[in-house]
Amino acid sequence: MTTTLSELEAQLAALKQDATNAIAAASTLAQLEELRVGYLGKKGQLSKVLGGLGKLDASDRPRIGALANEVKEALQNDLDRKRTTLQEAQIQAALESETLDVTMPGVYRPLGRKHPLNSTIDRIVDIFVGLGYTVAQGPEMETDYYNFEALNTPADHPARDMQDTFYLPDGNLLRTHTSSVQIRYMEENEPPIRIVAPGRCYRRDTVDATHSAVFHQVEILAVDQGLTFTDLKGTIKVFLEEMFGAELPIRFRGSYFPFTEPSAEVDVQWQGRWLEVMGCGMVDPNVLKKVGYDPEVYTGFAAGFGAERFAMVLHQIDDVRRMYSSDLRFLRQF
Known part of the structure; x- marks a missing residue:
């Protein structure tokens, strides 16, 4: 069965939209890493879409290749921005949990004395x-x-x-x-x-x-x-x-x-x-x-x-x- 140029373009557009939404919804760095592997990994969805390149006419392949690179670069940028956001949130949460309230009374520990x-x-x-x-x-x-x-x-x-x-x-x-x-x-x-x-x-x-x-x-x-x-x-x-x-x-x-x-x-x-x-x-x-x-x-x-x-x-x-x-x-x- 022959894959048409328009079909691959539609698949890439749908993949980009799904991935963008999933990345935006990720709440942990572990989830973000799973999305990266699932979309951009060697066996990820982008690689599966590009598997149809061989069924296109030779004249259409460069266009799909360029479009695939644009999708990959856009998703990689989304991943990097989201990773930075999650890391900053993680650091801020740690700072808030470890914040010392200097207005609280200290815990008294008597100093030891040498025998x-x-x-x-x-x-x-x-x-x-x-x-x-x-x-x-x-x-x-x-x-x-x-x-x-x-x-x-x-x-x-x-x-x-x-x-x-x-x-x-x-x-x-x-x-x-x-x-x-x-x-x-x-x-x-x-x-x-x-x-x-x-x-x-x-x-x-x-x-x-x-x-x-x-x-x-x-x-x-x-x-x-x-x-x-x-x-x-x-x-x-x-x-x-x-x-x-x-x-x-x-x-x-x-x-x-x-x-x-x-x-x-x-x-x-x-x-x-x-x-x-x-x-x-x-x-x-x-x-x-x-x-x-x-x-x-x-x-x-x-x-x-x-x-x-x-x-x-x-x-x-x-x-x-x-x-x-x-x-x-x-x-x-x-």
Whole structure:
């Protein structure tokens, strides 16, 4: 059956009118895309109409081709304008739904406060970082080796009685000090080293105003060639002056720790009385040997103290248990 020129012209005119009406009625971008594919796609209605070109006389084909291009261009323009309109409407709807009414009262969210214990630890760490120390950390669940053996405290050593701890079914334990961090760090690094190790520790202490089974400790360690007790004293003096904000009287009393030799306790004169604040000493040669350091070449010093004690002194807190009670009446003071 032969398709006439007038028939194709009528089909193109009808297609254009239908498509124009459908595009104008589209309410979403998804609908608009369906119309584009349905009318102008490879298998769309325009392509079907043009399928009749082969049945026309050769002289009529250019006219229908030109008319088809006009229809296609007109519909493409309609699609573009409608797409722009729908996109603008979509943006406007989003803006209206997300508009903030500045006249409405705001929702009050109280600002958080830094816990006095955390602020004390941060202050301590900042001082030592300023002195060139690197922060080091380790696991709270430790092996007997790192917590005791490597620190010159074998199984039958009486010093273990003072650090009775919580043992786990697999033979591990909850660390009693952050000294285990020193061993782990020295195993993985060569001298010179200077580290500060803050962290949570555990001991089977009877809980009272000055003791807790869970507490926080900060330790420092320096290892290098030629370090002496004088270097240790100078470091502690600078730290305490920075910490307490004054040039306080300081005294060193001879003491004993299995992992340092010689060892000392450090007291400061605070508000008219002597207050013990930390223990310290030169790293025992046996500890250096455990981590593969030659004690004939390297020496080191270490010091450790409880962060809770410093926080109690600085903030005049009378009971360590207040730090763990989560009582807002207490915490809001800081």
